[in-house]
Amino acid sequence: MSDVFAKGGSVIPRRRRAQLNWLLTVLPAFPLVLLVLRLWYLSRQDLPTMLLLVQYISPLGMISALFITLIWTVPAVILVLRLLGGILLVSTPDDAGRSLLAVTALRMPDWVVLLAAMLAGFTWQLRLLPTLAMLVVAILGLTAAQRFRGERWLMRWITLGVPILVGAIVLIFVWPGLTEALRGGETSTALLLGVPPLLGPLLTGPVPPWSARLVTHWPAVGAALVAPLVIGVVFLRAPVLPDSAVEFGPEEGPLDVVRGQLISVDDTSTTVLRSGGQVTFLPNDQVRSKTLCPEPVRPPESAVEVRGWPLSDSALSWIAPTRRVTEVDPRCLGRPLKPR
The missing domain is CATH 2.30.30 (SH3 type barrels.)
Structure with missing residues (x-):
């Protein structure tokens, strides 16, 4: 009992392990729930029809449809988690061990982030590639802020020089599409092309400690609540039968x-x-x-x-x-x- 009530005792690691155990339990069940809901939706909520579909539809075919339909979400989850966790790590390094988000970002290997960025480059639409560039340069700057604190010039180059240079290159590349989108009234497309290159330098440094959890945890919680709904709606429309x-x-x-x-x-x-x-x-x-x-x-x-x-x-x-x-x-x- 003393471990539970003692300040700085083992309650935080135990709580974090419990949260991780729940997360590992729910994640494998989520694709199964999606597959069942897809059959229920396909059968128009008729149980005998759904049982007939279960008898004949190949699980491999449904898993393939799930993978092809939702492959773009995998790099999005990885990159956003690494970005938000990195901001928390550089903003409140002494308190970061209490956050599952910060621990996840800290333990995420660099090669996972690299593979996620490459997968996003192949599977995301062109209008989302400026957002990908923003995420990559922000993660690069946050990683440099964690590992090269003593190298002043290197820090400035990675946290300011690289984001500004990459943002300028992206803006030059997408400028014809940006002007065309503005002429055609596609405001959302113009924002996706023009805003992310400007935000890269702003995401490579720490935020005030009092607002660190506010700007990292609440977006992560909101994304965690909205993502299953979006994924479910997208997959329910995916074809699973010829x-x-x-x-x-x-x-x-x-x-x-x-x-x-x-x-x-x-x-x-x-x-x-x-x-x-x-x-x-x-x-x-x-x-x-x-x-x-x-x-x-x-x-x-x-x-x-x-x-x-x-x-x-x-x-x-x-x-x-x-x-x-x-x-x-x-x-x-x-x-x-x-x-x-």
């Missing part, structure tokens, strides 16, 4: 087309989940043809380009090969391929 069109009918009679998501094909029937949540079983002896239907092309989130690079695209979308659809299959429009 969108298909099945042409069926008697050999000499009229043909019909069923549009929906293909669940399974067994020895007797083809199972299709329609857009309204109805499950249709089509006898295989009446199925004449099947085809995969491409996803509808969504309009770009921004019409602005920077030196020929659309702001709504990422580097990965440019590098990875894509399948271009030039003609729409009539079956995907609900019409037979060869009407009788």
Whole structure:
């Protein structure tokens, strides 16, 4: 009992270990909850339909859809945690051991931050790359403030020179897109392009000790509360079944087309989940043809380009090969391929 009430005793490490144990318990369960909610949403809240989907949908396919849809969130979490924890470490170094945020940032290896920055550079949209540059230079400056306190000129160069130089280079690169966004009325795009390069030098140094926890813990808590909701909404819209069109009918009679998501094909029937949540079983002896239907092309989130690079695209979308659809299959429009 003396350890619990003694000032500076072991209560802080025990509390931190307890929080970490709870965090490690909840994190593996979160993807499972997302997968279950995705099936519940796909079945239109119908339990028999959800149980049918559980029986036939591959867990690997759902995990792949989860990974592809939410891959951009991994570097965002790592970089923001390192930034906020670094600000707390340089602002209140004597009290930083009491904060789980500061301890996480202190124990985070440099190679993890490097890999997160590289992954973000490939998966984030171009309009978010100025924010990435701001995060990287801020983390670099905070790391220098922790490790090279005695090197005055090196500190000034890393905490002021590098952020200003990188910010100027980024502004020069995105300036055509910034002006185009302002002319087109895309205020949010203009802010994403122009504001982060200016904030880099302001995030590399300490803040007043009395406000350190306010400017680090509350943003982290707010992000932790909002992130699961955003991730859930994004993943609930991600496809986990192939969108298909099945042409069926008697050999000499009229043909019909069923549009929906293909669940399974067994020895007797083809199972299709329609857009309204109805499950249709089509006898295989009446199925004449099947085809995969491409996803509808969504309009770009921004019409602005920077030196020929659309702001709504990422580097990965440019590098990875894509399948271009030039003609729409009539079956995907609900019409037979060869009407009788």
